Amino acid sequence: MADLRIERVAGEASLQDWRHVHNVIVPPDALTLDEVRERAGRHLLDVARLGDELVGCMTVRRPTADAPSVATVIARILPAHRGQGFGSALYAHGLAEARALVPAPDSIETIVLGSNEDGLRFARSRGFEESERYVLPGATVPYVHLRRSAAATNT
Numbered sequence: 001m002a003d004l005r006i007e008r009v010a011g012e013a014s015l016q017d018w019r020h021v022h023n024v025i026v027p028p029d030a031l032t033l034d035e036v037r038e039r040a041g042r043h044l045l046d047v048a049r050l051g052d053e054l055v056g057c058m059t060v061r062r063p064t065a066d067a068p069s070v071a072t073v074i075a076r077i078l079p080a081h082r083g084q085g086f087g088s089a090l091y092a093h094g095l096a097e098a099r100a101l102v103p104a105p106d107s108i109e110t111i112v113l114g115s116n117e118d119g120l121r122f123a124r125s126r127g128f129e130e131s132e133r134y135v136l137p138g139a140t141v142p143y144v145h146l147r148r149s150a151a152a153t154n155t
Contacts, residue, residue: 004055004086006093009045017047021057025076026113028139044097048077048090055081058094063105071098071105071150075122082118091126098150105150114142127152 009018015036023030031039039045044060061072073094077087098108110128112119128146135142 003050004089005049006046006058006090007049009040009047014047015040017054018045018057021047021054021076021078024078025116025119028113028136028141046090046093048086050081050086054078055086056090058090060094060097060101062101063103068103069106070109070147071101071107072109072111073098074110076119079118087122091122107147108150108152109145109147112144112146114144120144120146 007014009015015033018040019031019033019036022036036045039059043062044058046058046060047054048056048058056075056077058076059072059074061074063069063071073091075087075091075094077090095108098105108128109131110123112123114120114133123146127148129148130144131147132145133142
């Protein structure tokens with residue numbers, strides 16, 4: 001795990017890498033590079049690499065006016081790299097980033113595509129409980145919002 005590097009998205013290459021991971025894992029919501037640039041202005045976006053190999057990406061969404069005490073942490077690991085501890089490391093990094101926000105959130109949320117059984121199992125094993133499920137217009141697979149206390153100790 002010592003070779004895993006988690007870096008903030010900065011520049012075209014890392015924007016494209018973040019986009020690649022997102023679009024592989026969430027194909028119903030594939031993003032353009034312009035949409036990723038816009039997200040990078042609102043959220044904290046990171047990529048994870050094992051040496052030079054792209055492993056995953058992460059998003060930390062800051063609390064909003066609609067949900068002032070909730071931050072969202074979404075860790076995505078490419079399928080070939082799952083089950084090796086990279087998701088745990090990336091998630092722990094994102095959780096630390098979320099807890100450091102000012103003001104600190106009371107709750108942490110994550111969002112998983114309903115067809116991603118690995119992602120749902122991962123979230124539930126870390127104390128997340130389903131809070132909402134919805135299907136976007138024209139889609140067939142639901143998005144699952146899960147939430148837990150920000151103070152919970154299981155990372």
